Amino acid sequence: MGAGLIGREHAALLRANPRVELVGIADVSEAAQAVADEFGVRFFTDMREMLDQMRPDGAIIALPNALHVEAALACVERMVPCLVEKPIADSLDAAMRLVAAVEEAGVPVLIGHQRRYSPDIAKARQVVRDGTLGRLVAINAMWMTDKPAAYFDAAWRRLPGGGPLLINLIHDIDCLRFICGDIDEVMAFTSNAVRSFEVEDTASVSVRFTGGALGTLLMSDAAVSPFNWDTAAGQALYFPHQPENSYHLAGTKAALSVPCMDLWRHETEAGHWQHPLVRQHITLDGSRAYENQLNHFVDVIEGKAKPLISARDGAMTLATVLAIARAGREGRTVAVSEMLT
Structure with a gap:
């Protein structure tokens, strides 16, 4: 559902995966007919x-953020498992409506x-869960890039619900929640000084994790x-x-930079700031995130796995980002729990 930039990429991934068959594309745009023709599948204007x-x-x-819940509910009503592009919704009310429907119906939504x-x-x-870093103390993350003017030809990207907090930083927030645990409180400054759109183009954020x-x-976009992780991770x-590197994690025993995956620590546990650090590179398996995600989705469809990020988990990531947006607007510390009441 949706034949835009990421929709076309999903279609290509489906076509390349021997475990699945792409059978249809739905999009209200007439231009999407050409995408369906390219992939040799049926085209629908009604999902x-x-x-x-x-x-x-x-x-x-x-689909665009505001249409995610409507489309997901259509799948849930028909008992069709679905993968919903992030964010789960453009508002927390909509997200929780989907969470309730998913949990009542028992249909897996990823x-x-x-x-x-x-x-x-x-x-x-x-590495964090194994205690390699010791007690996690401090985390720094960056996501900065320069989007071209043509990117904003799509009006929804210039309007509330479509800014880089919900389009881009939400990925980093989700990663930090996944790696480091939930976030309790946030503070933020946001600015739209470069483009003067209704949405932000730059933000600085401070967070306190539950741990x-x-x-x-x-x-900044x-x-x-x-x-930024997108280019840094390849x-x-x-x-x-x-x-x-886009993330730096520091604990009482060691520090880790991501995605280059260098682990820094002292030669002995008695080491401190006056002693040299030893760098150890962590080798990865070379697998691809989008391919892994699709294979996991197939496992979910086949009942072999539960969603790695459920609708409720996705709603918590959204709640954290919306708390950041509120902190920026109101100039105060915002507890994520405020968003859930």
């Missing part, structure tokens, strides 16, 4: 009609935070920079790979 006629085993929802399937993110989570660690995030579908 419900596609679901009713094709009766698919699963569906991928790659939220498309694809970075969780990247080997660097999975390994970082393991006590503190974190900072710096985000109007700044030239290699410091996992993005349509960006050049430029090796760098």
